[in-house]
Amino acid sequence: MANPSLLILPGDGIGPEVMAQVTRIIDWFGEKRDLAFDVEHDLVGGAAYDKHGTPLHDDTMARALEVDAVLLGAVGGPKYDDLDFSVKPERGLLRLRKEMDLFSNLRPAQCFDALADFSSLKKDIVAGLDIMIVRELTSGVYFGEPRGIFEEGNEHVGINTQRYTESEIERVARSAFELARRRGSKVCSMEKANVMESGILWREVTQRVRDAEYPDIELSHMYADNGAMQLVRAPKQFDVIVTDNLFGDILSDCAAMLTGSLGMLPSASLGAPNADGRPKALYEPVHGSAPDIAGQGKANPIACILSFAMALRYSFDQGDEAARLEKAVEQALADGARTPDLMGPEGGTPITTEEMGDAILKAL
Amino acid sequence: MANPSLLILPGDGIGPEVMAQVTRIIDWFGEKRDLAFDVEHDLVGGAAYDKHGTPLHDDTMARALEVDAVLLGAVGGPKYDDLDFSVKPERGLLRLRKEMDLFSNLRPAQCFDALADFSSLKKDIVAGLDIMIVRELTSGVYFGEPRGIFEEGNEHVGINTQRYTESEIERVARSAFELARRRGSKVCSMEKANVMESGILWREVTQRVRDAEYPDIELSHMYADNGAMQLVRAPKQFDVIVTDNLFGDILSDCAAMLTGSLGMLPSASLGAPNADGRPKALYEPVHGSAPDIAGQGKANPIACILSFAMALRYSFDQGDEAARLEKAVEQALADGARTPDLMGPEGGTPITTEEMGDAILKAL
Numbered sequence: 001m002a003n004p005s006l007l008i009l010p011g012d013g014i015g016p017e018v019m020a021q022v023t024r025i026i027d028w029f030g031e032k033r034d035l036a037f038d039v040e041h042d043l044v045g046g047a048a049y050d051k052h053g054t055p056l057h058d059d060t061m062a063r064a065l066e067v068d069a070v071l072l073g074a075v076g077g078p079k080y081d082d083l084d085f086s087v088k089p090e091r092g093l094l095r096l097r098k099e100m101d102l103f104s105n106l107r108p109a110q111c112f113d114a115l116a117d118f119s120s121l122k123k124d125i126v127a128g129l130d131i132m133i134v135r136e137l138t139s140g141v142y143f144g145e146p147r148g149i150f151e152e153g154n155e156h157v158g159i160n161t162q163r164y165t166e167s168e169i170e171r172v173a174r175s176a177f178e179l180a181r182r183r184g185s186k187v188c189s190m191e192k193a194n195v196m197e198s199g200i201l202w203r204e205v206t207q208r209v210r211d212a213e214y215p216d217i218e219l220s221h222m223y224a225d226n227g228a229m230q231l232v233r234a235p236k237q238f239d240v241i242v243t244d245n246l247f248g249d250i251l252s253d254c255a256a257m258l259t260g261s262l263g264m265l266p267s268a269s270l271g272a273p274n275a276d277g278r279p280k281a282l283y284e285p286v287h288g289s290a291p292d293i294a295g296q297g298k299a300n301p302i303a304c305i306l307s308f309a310m311a312l313r314y315s316f317d318q319g320d321e322a323a324r325l326e327k328a329v330e331q332a333l334a335d336g337a338r339t340p341d342l343m344g345p346e347g348g349t350p351i352t353t354e355e356m357g358d359a360i361l362k363a364l
Numbered sequence: 365m366a367n368p369s370l371l372i373l374p375g376d377g378i379g380p381e382v383m384a385q386v387t388r389i390i391d392w393f394g395e396k397r398d399l400a401f402d403v404e405h406d407l408v409g410g411a412a413y414d415k416h417g418t419p420l421h422d423d424t425m426a427r428a429l430e431v432d433a434v435l436l437g438a439v440g441g442p443k444y445d446d447l448d449f450s451v452k453p454e455r456g457l458l459r460l461r462k463e464m465d466l467f468s469n470l471r472p473a474q475c476f477d478a479l480a481d482f483s484s485l486k487k488d489i490v491a492g493l494d495i496m497i498v499r500e501l502t503s504g505v506y507f508g509e510p511r512g513i514f515e516e517g518n519e520h521v522g523i524n525t526q527r528y529t530e531s532e533i534e535r536v537a538r539s540a541f542e543l544a545r546r547r548g549s550k551v552c553s554m555e556k557a558n559v560m561e562s563g564i565l566w567r568e569v570t571q572r573v574r575d576a577e578y579p580d581i582e583l584s585h586m587y588a589d590n591g592a593m594q595l596v597r598a599p600k601q602f603d604v605i606v607t608d609n610l611f612g613d614i615l616s617d618c619a620a621m622l623t624g625s626l627g628m629l630p631s632a633s634l635g636a637p638n639a640d641g642r643p644k645a646l647y648e649p650v651h652g653s654a655p656d657i658a659g660q661g662k663a664n665p666i667a668c669i670l671s672f673a674m675a676l677r678y679s680f681d682q683g684d685e686a687a688r689l690e691k692a693v694e695q696a697l698a699d700g701a702r703t704p705d706l707m708g709p710e711g712g713t714p715i716t717t718e719e720m721g722d723a724i725l726k727a728l
């Protein structure tokens with residue numbers, strides 16, 4: 001049988017550095033655990049623009065649709081700030097999400113014991129925190145039409161359209177309920193049904209799917225502004241949160257920052273299952289391209305490495321191997337391995353991106 | 365000369381209770397400071413719906429346009445959850461905002477010394493925090509057309525429209541820059557220009573207004589998701605934040621919760637100046653109607669009282685009297701007056717809404 005295939009898109013900023021460590025981990029699984037992957041590398045974002053004049057080449061898009069999973073580093077940077085909207089680095093990522101139809105974006109906000117002191121929140125508020133945010137990723141105001149900047153009278157007007165169909169809401173709701181079954185059986189859905197009709201539809205459809213198909217799951221509804229407050233006030237009240245593309249963007253970043261471990265947080269973006277039962281999938285760290293520290297060996301590769309662990313679990317049904325990798329990361333941390341972003345007030349000497357890779361390989 | 369006029373709309377939930385204390389304060393200013401107001405009371409939200417079948421009667425709307433300032437308590441509650449969208453309590457508030465053209469919503473996120481321990485964030489992160497969020501309040505996805513739930517094929521689709529004209533952005537940007545001049549001269553503008561064209565226009569216009577009219581103000585731009593993160597990570601980096609209606613809704617609630625003093629935070633919503641130079645204005649606490657504690661004397665009236673202080677400052681040019689009232693609130697807190705929401709881990713006996721009113725009147 002052929003090896004499963006991986007397309008690696010390191011992207012911009014710290015993307016290539018952190019991805020280099022992931023590649024070492026992938027090699028380790030091939031050598032030591034008889035779990036070899038066929039790995040290809042390609043460009044996305046500013047890196048693709050620099051070479052091809054587009055943030056995602058059609059050939060890369062085509063390969064992304066063929067492989068078993070895509071691993072992405074990060075896209076964007078100030079160098080590309082003045083590019084036209086249509087060729088901004090972000091468009092490459094958005095095209096991948098849209099054409100791979102990755103409607104369900106899983107963003108765990110987890111507080112690592114060894115790092116609970118790093119949060120700007122009090123330790124008792126965040127210690128042991130383990131939330132999963134399920135963000136709709138292929139619709140809403142990110143993709144709705146009409147959109148653009150138009151002339152109207154003698155001025156410009158900027159327009160975007162928030163737009164959700166019932167079936168779009170249904171499928172992401174199902175994916176949240178499925179996840180909740182494997183966790184605490186509790187889902188909180190967030191929208192602004194008090195001011196937006198798209199939020200009313202969101203609320204109705206999530207409730208209907210729950211009632212018809214997931215009576216075992218406890219579903220609650222919360223306005224997104226209150227959601228942001230509750231995340232700050234008492235995040236442990238949540239198990240799974242399901243929300244739309246734009247609210248998910250903001251709320252998941254807020255939740256990620258609560259943990260104090262932004263450099264640690266992976267994400268998975270999943271589509272519908274293929275013929276072989278595997279969902280189309282893209283894995284990427286929650287952090288961005290961090291251009292300010294790029295190329296200096298300061299980046300923390302853990303979020304990207306844990307994104308590969310998510311790939312092992314969700315794309316390759318290798319839950320045990322995923323757990324092995326996650327344990328190794330915890331072990332490395334417990335042994336005191338710290339990139340600069342993980343340096344606490346107690347001080348110490350930070351290690352480099354590559355040394356963090358070493359520490360995790362050693363723990364493996 | 366006639367007294368300045370105030371329209372008081374207590375609304376739903378804890379609205380009437382907290383407003384009762386404001387009324388006592390207003391009376392005090394009339395008796396003791398020779399600052400009498402002509403005060404009218406009327407209904408808004410669920411209370412108006414119960415009586416008139418609409419969350420804002422046309423007569424009330426007309427009076428709101430005539431008076432010098434409106435004070436509002438809060439709207440909404442579970443009792444009204446199943447009402448049709450068009451008559452939900454929130455529509456009353458949104459109609460006031462829209463027809464009074466209150467485009468600039470000032471939401472201070474301030475951490476009171478006596479209460480710094482109440483935040484879920486570490487004390488050093490929030491102590492002394494003093495941010496002003498300027499939220500655009502009359503446009504964007506709250507009001508854009510088309511909107512609604514439509515049939516499409518054999519399913520429903522929920523649609524809302526994010527829409528900003530240059531002049532809408534200009535005027536709220538100006539109001540943020542003006543405020544910044546009286547504060548730290550620093551404005552951070554937040555949008556999602558990396559994925560939304562309306563955000564691109566927002567960024568361009570705020571920058572243009574800054575360059576042409578406010579070269580003394582330092583303007584930076586941040587994506588709203590990063591904004592949420594930075595608010596949690598290091599909120600003191602901000603002075604004034606300017607953002608659109610929906611982002612402002614979420615980010616200001618997030619910022620409010622950082623302070624740990626939600627029951628303390630007022631807001632002002634200002635429109636264009638009238639002939640007499642006074643802006644149309646509505647003042648309301650940031651907290652909501654808190655139906656769970658309504659009618660029990662547990663609500664903290666301070667946010668609503670400080671909203672009246674903002675009215676003194678922004679509508680009646682009585683900055684000294686506003687400061688007097690704000691000092692009295694601080695004094696009451698320093699003297700140990702605590703409603704249940706202000707009870708810390710150290711315990712003690714909470715006082716009632718009315719007793720908090722007493723304490724502040726005493727301090728005055």
Ligand SMILES: CC(C)[C@H](C(=O)O)[C@@H](O)C(=O)O
Binds near residue numbers: 094589
């Ligand atoms: C880079 C950007 C387009 C993206 C988004 O807005 O979705 C990012 O913020 C994210 O959350 O993955």
Ligand SMILES: CC(C)[C@H](C(=O)O)[C@@H](O)C(=O)O
Binds near residue numbers: 194440454458
């Ligand atoms: C009550 C509701 C309509 C309102 C809003 O969404 O603007 C509230 O959340 C606010 O922030 O004032």
